[in-house]
Amino acid sequence: MLRFLTAGESHGPALVTILDGLPAGLALTRDDIDRELARRQHGYGRGGRMKIEQDRVEILSGVRHGRTLGSPISMTIANRDWANWQKPMAIEPLDLDDDEAKRVTRPRPGHADLAGALKYAATDARDILERASARETTARVAVGAVCRKFLAAFEVAVASHTVSLGAVAGPEERETGWEAIVAAEGTPLRCADTEIERRMIEEIDRARKAGDSVGGSFQVVARGVPPGLGSHRHWDLRLNARLAAALCSIQSVKAISVGSGVASASAAGSEFHDEIFYDEARRRFHRKTNNAGGIEGGISNGEEIRVRVYVKPLSTLPRALHSVDLKSKEEFQAQVERTDVSAIAAAGVVGEAMTALVLAEAFLEKFGGDSMQEIARNHRGYLEQIRDY
Ligand SMILES: Cc1cc2nc3c(=O)[nH]c(=O)nc-3n(C[C@H](O)[C@H](O)[C@H](O)COP(=O)(O)O)c2cc1C
Numbered sequence: 001m002l003r004f005l006t007a008g009e010s011h012g013p014a015l016v017t018i019l020d021g022l023p024a025g026l027a028l029t030r031d032d033i034d035r036e037l038a039r040r041q042h043g044y045g046r047g048g049r050m051k052i053e054q055d056r057v058e059i060l061s062g063v064r065h066g067r068t069l070g071s072p073i074s075m076t077i078a079n080r081d082w083a084n085w086q087k088p089m090a091i092e093p094l095d096l097d098d099d100e101a102k103r104v105t106r107p108r109p110g111h112a113d114l115a116g117a118l119k120y121a122a123t124d125a126r127d128i129l130e131r132a133s134a135r136e137t138t139a140r141v142a143v144g145a146v147c148r149k150f151l152a153a154f155e156v157a158v159a160s161h162t163v164s165l166g167a168v169a170g171p172e173e174r175e176t177g178w179e180a181i182v183a184a185e186g187t188p189l190r191c192a193d194t195e196i197e198r199r200m201i202e203e204i205d206r207a208r209k210a211g212d213s214v215g216g217s218f219q220v221v222a223r224g225v226p227p228g229l230g231s232h233r234h235w236d237l238r239l240n241a242r243l244a245a246a247l248c249s250i251q252s253v254k255a256i257s258v259g260s261g262v263a264s265a266s267a268a269g270s271e272f273h274d275e276i277f278y279d280e281a282r283r284r285f286h287r288k289t290n291n292a293g294g295i296e297g298g299i300s301n302g303e304e305i306r307v308r309v310y311v312k313p314l315s316t317l318p319r320a321l322h323s324v325d326l327k328s329k330e331e332f333q334a335q336v337e338r339t340d341v342s343a344i345a346a347a348g349v350v351g352e353a354m355t356a357l358v359l360a361e362a363f364l365e366k367f368g369g370d371s372m373q374e375i376a377r378n379h380r381g382y383l384e385q386i387r388d389y
Pocket residue numbers: 047110111112132133134137250251252253312314315316317338339340341343346347350
């Protein structure tokens with residue numbers, strides 16, 4: 001079983017994570033992880049926090065001389081901003097006034113502030129928002145980077161691109177090819193269409209001027225996934241369900257669509273389903289369309305896995321929304337934390353990380369072993385088996 005936990009508050013000393021269940025013998029360096037952390041910090045529309053943080057991982061266990069040991073991999077990523085938050089986030093009790101403690105009594109609509117304060121009997125919503133914050137996704141991206149490295153050893157690659165921002169989008173039915181997605185790396189919003197990206201940037205500038213925020217959507221694509229990951233056997237083994245849960249667990253993600261899943265509800269079966277062909281030369285089944293997004297019956301079918309992920313507008317707005325003070329019950333405009341206008345490019349990187357985790361877990365279920373050699377043998381044998389099918 002591949003599993004991970006994260007810990008850490010947004011303005012605490014560090015984010016912490018333990019990833020358990022990866023085999024021994026995977027080549028892994030800090031650079032593999034730092035590269036992904038840098039990708040998460042990139043993107044037009046981010047706020048001041050990203051200028052302060054330049055994330056670097058410390059690997060505390062599970063790796064020796066550049067190779068995994070098969071033991072739990074523990075990692076930390078320091079919060080550089082901690083230097084400014086030592087009193088408000090102190091572990092020991094301190095006698096501080098509301099300002100010094102940076103207490104939050106005005107919950108922000110759209111955040112965990114109110115629901116969390118009620119649930120945990122907190123009178124200071126900072127007790128909630130520090131952990132609910134998407135700063136936590138830094139640790140997920142570190143975990144995802146390790147999973148990507150594992151998948152890459154078996155020629156499975158994961159990428160993402162921004163598809164829409166607010167109302168700006170290309171034609172709904174257009175599918176962007178793998179090469180174009182990869183080529184969009186490093187552009188301001190990781191959007192594969194330069195003209196649409198230009199309009200997205202204008203939309204972000206407009207929202208910033210209006211003190212507002214915008215949502216959007218991105219697509220995650222996984223290439224090289226063999227047929228047979230996940231299972232039809234049970235609800236919790238179905239690959240689409242596992243991807244849905246993992247992607248919907250990302251802060252601000254409100255919906256996902258596997259392949260052309262949303263369009264499928266209004267399509268005729270004859271238009272929607274991907275007809276099956278056989279390539280004699282390569283001895284493999286294949287499809288000419290991929291409306292299923294690479295998953296049928298909860299099992300990967302060998303085509304690219306494509307999942308679209310829909311993100312709501314960020315909740316913290318310079319133009320504050322109506323709220324009610326937790327203590328006095330007076331009506332207020334909600335308190336403003338430092339905020340992004342859009343984090344869509346970063347959300348895509350987090351989406352890749354969660355996808356890599358789910359695929360690595362399903363891969364280990366199918367080809368499981370304690371070392372890379374053992375898994376490689378199982379993987380090779382299975383690929384031969386389906387070629388001789
Ligand atoms: C990468 C990333 C960055 C985010 N940055 C912000 C931000 O700066 N301001 C904000 O209000 N919300 C931000 N969010 C969204 C909130 O964390 C999220 O809306 C909030 O925790 C409530 O959770 P929910 O939207 O899943 O219900 C971000 C989300 C992601 C994925």
